[in-house]
Amino acid sequence: MAVFTPQFSLSPWILALFPPILTIRGGIGGIFSGNLSTMLHLGLVKPQLRENTDAYWGLVKSVLVITVIDTLILGSFSFVINLVNGSALLDQWFLFICVPTVACMLAVLTSIPLTSFIAIETFNRGLDPDIIVYPILASVNDILVTCFFVGVIFFVLWEGVYYSVLVLFFFLILASIGYLASLMLSEKFFQQALREGTFVVIISSLFGSING
Incomplete structure (x- = not known):
């Protein structure tokens, strides 16, 4: 990544976040595609x-x-690990929760319709x-997640209004998802997916953080 800008080499936290972000994206993508395929077979999802x-x-x-x-848990864990080994500073804690959340959310929002289209077309054929x-x-x-990650990093490095937009988008994500979760707390499928999916992805991402 240092090819893009010399500032990357001065910010080791960038490389520290990349492996676990790839891991968490893979875990979430697997949860969505696996459940979608099963639900298509069971008739719980229409092939459209x-x-x-x-x-x-x-x-x-x-x-x-x-x-x-x-991503919030991953970012917090990665911050602690990198703070201990000297790859992060105390005042960088917000970057460790903001960057993964925004990058992964953008990737997931792009991946969901793409995954749905391919799964449905495959099933229909x-x-x-x-x-x-x-x-x-x-x-x-x-x-996808690499492109969004690099884009988010540039917003951080460019600072000023770009960083302000990034922070605003981060809090908009938190508010929207918080409201969405409050509406779905009583749904059994949501409870099961949250309980099973969160645990699996967190464990794999923690290993990704350590290995990265």
């Missing part, structure tokens, strides 16, 4: 993009909430989405 079922939108909303929860969708999207989603 428009006017889909409540189960489909429940899955989408659950993935969005899981994304924010996991008589193929098995369980076998085809995730392998295809794994590399595509890695490229």
